[in-house]
Amino acid sequence: MRLYQRDSYATRFQAQVVRAWSDEKGHYAVLSETLFYPESGGQPADTGVLKGAFGEVRVLHAYEEGKAFGDVVHVLSAPMPEGVEVEGEIDWPRRFRHMQRHTAQHLLSQALLRAGGYHTVAVSLDGPICTVDLEEEAEEARLQEAEALANFAVYADYPVEAFFVSQEELAQYPLRRPPKVQGKVRLVRIGDFDLAACGGTHLKTSAQAGPIKVLRWERYKGGSRVHFLAGWEALEDYHAKHALLMRLALGFSTHPLDLEKPIQKLREELYALKGENLALRESLVQALLPRALEEGVLLVPGPILGELAKRLLEWSGRDFLLVSPEGRFALLGPRRQEILERLKALGAKGGGKEVVQGSLPKDKVAAALDPGLVS
Numbered sequence: 001m002r003l004y005q006r007d008s009y010a011t012r013f014q015a016q017v018v019r020a021w022s023d024e025k026g027h028y029a030v031l032s033e034t035l036f037y038p039e040s041g042g043q044p045a046d047t048g049v050l051k052g053a054f055g056e057v058r059v060l061h062a063y064e065e066g067k068a069f070g071d072v073v074h075v076l077s078a079p080m081p082e083g084v085e086v087e088g089e090i091d092w093p094r095r096f097r098h099m100q101r102h103t104a105q106h107l108l109s110q111a112l113l114r115a116g117g118y119h120t121v122a123v124s125l126d127g128p129i130c131t132v133d134l135e136e137e138a139e140e141a142r143l144q145e146a147e148a149l150a151n152f153a154v155y156a157d158y159p160v161e162a163f164f165v166s167q168e169e170l171a172q173y174p175l176r177r178p179p180k181v182q183g184k185v186r187l188v189r190i191g192d193f194d195l196a197a198c199g200g201t202h203l204k205t206s207a208q209a210g211p212i213k214v215l216r217w218e219r220y221k222g223g224s225r226v227h228f229l230a231g232w233e234a235l236e237d238y239h240a241k242h243a244l245l246m247r248l249a250l251g252f253s254t255h256p257l258d259l260e261k262p263i264q265k266l267r268e269e270l271y272a273l274k275g276e277n278l279a280l281r282e283s284l285v286q287a288l289l290p291r292a293l294e295e296g297v298l299l300v301p302g303p304i305l306g307e308l309a310k311r312l313l314e315w316s317g318r319d320f321l322l323v324s325p326e327g328r329f330a331l332l333g334p335r336r337q338e339i340l341e342r343l344k345a346l347g348a349k350g351g352g353k354e355v356v357q358g359s360l361p362k363d364k365v366a367a368a369l370d371p372g373l374v375s
């Protein structure tokens with residue numbers, strides 16, 4: 001007996017352990033009835049506890065044994081005896097979020113059908129960001145319409161009802177999508193907005209699923225995949241994004257919705273400064289080149305050390321040592337390895353092929369600049 005289909009707001013139940021077993025992967029139990037929703041239809045399984053004379057075990061996962069309407073298998077944190085009475089309790093905050101995601105998905109799938117003629121072929125409700133896969137390629141404008149329509153359905157506060165019908169009766173119901181099961185079929189009706197065959201857990205009214213926010217879409221398997229958030233999780237996302245925008249706006253002394261302007265200005269300033277910096281470095285290299293050629297050993301600003309060394313490679317018949325005030329150095333010329341050994345005596349570390357680069361202690365910079373070191 002699947003108690004969650006009778007009352008999706010019930011959190012506790014009594015049952016008997018019909019079967020219990022263990023294998024190398026874990027411990028399992030099947031109960032006479034259960035509130036634990038087994039993972040299916042894109043909705044994750046419930047978790048919770050089972051208590052009895054044996055103590056308390058956690059329900060880590062629940063799944064259907066075999067195909068549709070097999071027994072619900074509870075995956076347990078510890079083994080449990082067969083035949084005993086148990087009291088079960090599901091993790092309600094987790095379930096409520098699942099019901100928000102799932103009911104919102106019904107609303108959004110219907111809204112997508114109405115706004116764009118889009119057909120839902122698969123859903124994933126595993127994380128706060130849920131997805132609906134559509135048979136068709138979506139259009140941005142139609143998705144915006146669908147989002148608005150889904151939220152109108154939220155504010156319309158439609159009742160959500162679930163009921164069983166026989167195969168014969170099924171023809172009278174205009175379903176959004178045909179059932180995947182045979183025999184008695186469970187239908188879920190959301191006011192006069194949506195009607196679909198579904199075995200999942202739903203909210204009492206559409207209002208509890210809101211807000212519904214479409215985040216983005218992408219092309220997927222010849223159709224499209226739409227990402228959305230619903231209920232508490234949409235509100236949490238809004239909270240996080242709002243807080244971030246407020247912090248950024250404070251830093252720029254502007255309104256959150258005017259942030260693009262100062263960021264664009266900053267970007268333009270950065271590009272201009274990069275250009276200026278490049279020109280300044282080049283003129284500094286040009287200015288220092290004659291002195292480097294004349295003196296062989298030279299104190300140079302760190303940022304142009306590598307560039308200046310590269311230019312000096314043209315005069316490869318001679319040795320050059322460039323040192324920055326911070327202790328970085330570049331060394332090139334036929335005797336570079338021999339000079340490196342002398343620098344190592346000062347505590348230098350470094351390596352390289354044509355140009356040896358490295359660093360030495362700051363207080364040894366003056367000693368390294370002694371022309372005698374290179375001669």
Ligand SMILES: [Zn+2]
Nearest residue numbers: 188198199200
């Ligand atoms: Zn459903």
